Amino acid sequence: MSIPRDFARGIAPGPNRSYAPPPIHAAAWGTWLAAVVVVLAVTRNPLYLLFTLTWIGWATLLVNRIAQNAAPGADTLGLPPVQFSPLTFGLVVVTLSALFNGLNVHVGTHVLFRLPRGWPLIGGPITAEALLYGALNGLALTGLFAAFVLLNRVVPVRNLVRLAPRAFYPVAVVVTIAVTFVPATVRQFASIREAQAIRGHRVRGMRSWLPLMLPLLIGGMERALQLAEAMMARGFAAGDEQPQSTLWVRAALILGMVALLAGMLLHLVWRMPVWGPVLLLVGALLIGGAVWRMGQGQTYTVYRPTAWRVQDSVICGGALLTALAFLVELPGLARTSALYYPYPALTWPQLDLGMGLSTWGLLPPVFVLLWSLAKQDGPANGADVSDVSEQ
Amino acid sequence: MTRTSTLATWMSGAIFLLATLMGLVAFLYPFWVPALAQSGNTGLAHSQDAPYVLALLTGICFVVLLLEVQGAGMSAKTVALLGVLISINSLLRFVDLAVPGPGGFSPIFLLIILVGYIYGPRLGFLMGALTLLVSSIITGAMGPWLPYQMFTAGWIGMSAVICRPLVGGLGMRGRLGEVVVLALFAGLWGLLYGVIMNIWFWPFVVGTPDQYWEPGIGGMQTVQRYAVFYAVTSLGWDLVRMAGNVVLLLVFGGPVLRVLQRFQRRFTFVYSPVSQPVSQTVSQANDA
Numbered sequence: 080m081s082i083p084r085d086f087a088r089g090i091a092p093g094p095n096r097s098y099a100p101p102p103i104h105a106a107a108w109g110t111w112l113a114a115v116v117v118v119l120a121v122t123r124n125p126l127y128l129l130f131t132l133t134w135i136g137w138a139t140l141l142v143n144r145i146a147q148n149a150a151p152g153a154d155t156l157g158l159p160p161v162q163f164s165p166l167t168f169g170l171v172v173v174t175l176s177a178l179f180n181g182l183n184v185h186v187g188t189h190v191l192f193r194l195p196r197g198w199p200l201i202g203g204p205i206t207a208e209a210l211l212y213g214a215l216n217g218l219a220l221t222g223l224f225a226a227f228v229l230l231n232r233v234v235p236v237r238n239l240v241r242l243a244p245r246a247f248y249p250v251a252v253v254v255t256i257a258v259t260f261v262p263a264t265v266r267q268f269a270s271i272r273e274a275q276a277i278r279g280h281r282v283r284g285m286r287s288w289l290p291l292m293l294p295l296l297i298g299g300m301e302r303a304l305q306l307a308e309a310m311m312a313r314g315f316a317a318g319d320e321q322p323q324s325t326l327w328v329r330a331a332l333i334l335g336m337v338a339l340l341a342g343m344l345l346h347l348v349w350r351m352p353v354w355g356p357v358l359l360l361v362g363a364l365l366i367g368g369a370v371w372r373m374g375q376g377q378t379y380t381v382y383r384p385t386a387w388r389v390q391d392s393v394i395c396g397g398a399l400l401t402a403l404a405f406l407v408e409l410p411g412l413a414r415t416s417a418l419y420y421p422y423p424a425l426t427w428p429q430l431d432l433g434m435g436l437s438t439w440g441l442l443p444p445v446f447v448l449l450w451s452l453a454k455q456d457g458p459a460n461g462a463d464v465s466d467v468s469e470q
Numbered sequence: 471m472t473r474t475s476t477l478a479t480w481m482s483g484a485i486f487l488l489a490t491l492m493g494l495v496a497f498l499y500p501f502w503v504p505a506l507a508q509s510g511n512t513g514l515a516h517s518q519d520a521p522y523v524l525a526l527l528t529g530i531c532f533v534v535l536l537l538e539v540q541g542a543g544m545s546a547k548t549v550a551l552l553g554v555l556i557s558i559n560s561l562l563r564f565v566d567l568a569v570p571g572p573g574g575f576s577p578i579f580l581l582i583i584l585v586g587y588i589y590g591p592r593l594g595f596l597m598g599a600l601t602l603l604v605s606s607i608i609t610g611a612m613g614p615w616l617p618y619q620m621f622t623a624g625w626i627g628m629s630a631v632i633c634r635p636l637v638g639g640l641g642m643r644g645r646l647g648e649v650v651v652l653a654l655f656a657g658l659w660g661l662l663y664g665v666i667m668n669i670w671f672w673p674f675v676v677g678t679p680d681q682y683w684e685p686g687i688g689g690m691q692t693v694q695r696y697a698v699f700y701a702v703t704s705l706g707w708d709l710v711r712m713a714g715n716v717v718l719l720l721v722f723g724g725p726v727l728r729v730l731q732r733f734q735r736r737f738t739f740v741y742s743p744v745s746q747p748v749s750q751t752v753s754q755a756n757d758a
Contacts, residue, residue, distance in 0.1 A: 257554075261560065265561065297729055326474065363530065
């Protein structure tokens with residue numbers, strides 16, 4: 080088991096560092112991912128699912144090509160190999176999901192065959208409708224998996240951590256330390272295993288893991304002490320609090336939660352169409368304000384800030400349009416076509432041109448990746464030098 | 471203790487309580503929304519959008535809890551300690567994914583529970599929630615399930631502190647009984663983790679009427695359906711996790727507990743500035 084050091088340090092390039100990460104801001108990728116999640120959560124229309132999966136697959140292929148060009152033979156961008164590729168994952172999940180739903184749900188008019196009624200749960204007619212609906216659920220899951228894998232590969236960990244609001248600075252530092260220490264922990268474990276093997280230790284049964292695990296834990300905590308001293312020497316003081324100001328923040332948090340609770344009850348239980356949502360909004364705003372205020376107390380400096388470029392705005396705009404089309408009734412778009420349901424009898428899915436085109440809002444990252452690939456294949460080997468040096 | 475700090479302590483407790491209560495209400499909505507809908511004609515109209523409203527509330531509760539938990543007492547030592555422990559625990563999950571164990575067995579709960587037990591609910595919550603976050607970053611297992619996993623694992627670490635009065639009351643501190651209590655606690659959470667984690671997606675799944683949630687069904691019927699769904703799809707899986715947790719705690723619990731206790735003293739050691747001027751301190755030392 081080995082985890083590339085570059086990955087753990089939050090550096091995207093592979094072995095020879097010649098790979099330039101596609102020039103897309105982490106926040107733009109995050110917005111794109113959120114839109115993908117919305118589409119895949121809302122629709123079961125196979126046509127819209129296929130469109131969305133195609134755009135994700137295209138982006139994944141381009142990222143693979145960019146990585147391969149930069150570091151021939153490298154499988155990933157310096158990331159640990161994922162256990163399943165999205166394709167393998169999709170084949171397994173779509174098959175299992177179709178089988179599971181087909182065997183459990185005995186609803187539908189197109190009966191393929193029948194299992195004896197006496198068989199618990201699975202006994203009864205096996206219908207094409209149930210198999211199809213299971214497969215569609217599997218497709219949506221595959222899309223989610225592929226999109227998250229893609230994000231994991233193209234956005235360095237440190238950029239992801241930077242997306243956290245300033246109020247969560249201590250948590251972001253903890254996450255950064257944890258990710259950074261992974262390779263060191265692996266190396267330490269290997270050294271302990273070698274040392275114990277020299278002493279004749281063999282892993283037989285659970286208790287024989289103790290001589291490996293305890294030194295790992297003790298060594299890790301010793302390093303934590305050293306790290307804490309180094310952090311203090313450099314002026315780290317996450318625990319500094321201004322008691323008076325945190326009282327106001329805490330009061331806002333409490334009021335916000337009370338408002339949310341009241342709003343939830345008014346909206347869901349007493350069906351108050353105005354006061355429920357208004358209180359929910361007030362609660363969310365109070366909590367948002369508290370988070371913002373807490374962030375004001377944190378000093379946050381960046382050595383090289385990541386630039387926000389035109390393509391990032393385009394990606395965000397496209398993603399927001401796609402998400403809106405699937406979430407809200409917009410004039411000229413038949414949102415109902417997204418809500419495909421094969422029961423009780425199979426029907427052809429409806430294709431609304433506007434809704435189909437709205438999934439194209441997920442395409443801008445593909446265009447940016449194509450442009451990045453073209454630059455890479457260009458005369459100067461295309462690498463975006465500024466991005467490489469930044470890493 | 472000044473009035474301000476007393477008020478801050480009370481407010482902190484209120485935030486913990488409210489966030490946990492709201493998280494529970496939001497997590498368990500399939501059980502109470504339909505009951506309300508059936509008891510009158512209220513609620514049914516909104517039981518369709520309840521999953522989305524309450525998923526949003528779960529997220530907000532998590533943010534509030536995280537904000538409160540990290541706010542106080544996060545010194546450089548705690549930050550470094552948590553970072554390193556999470557790193558070790560995340561690697562255990564990496565190994566678990568690379569060489570899958572049987573059923574729902576996962577070695578990560580050992581450290582989450584022991585850290586919560588020794589270092590308190592704040593660090594326990596962070597240990598649970600951030601272990602799931604970091605391990606999903608290094609294994610690529612990120613998905614829409616991640617916030618729910620973080621919340622539930624956070625609860626595990628936060629709740630481990632309830633073993634303290636039990637162990638103290640039974641006079642088992644430092645004895646085998648302490649590990650046995652923790653092992654039973656870990657076994658219980660082995661089952662509960664699965665029970666809670668199923669709820670986030672259960673209302674969205676369509677299937678046989680006797681197993682799946684529908685808006686408008688009664689509270690008792692919801693419990694019955696969930697029980698059937700859980701028994702059919704998850705019980706076997708979670709029993710393995712429960713057994714795994716118990717065995718892990720019994721085998722490794724004692725030694726790991728002693729290591730964490732030993733380091734607790736070193737991590738809570740603080741330098742306090744002297745209250746009198748340095749020159750005065752020096753002259754006193756010279757006089758002595």
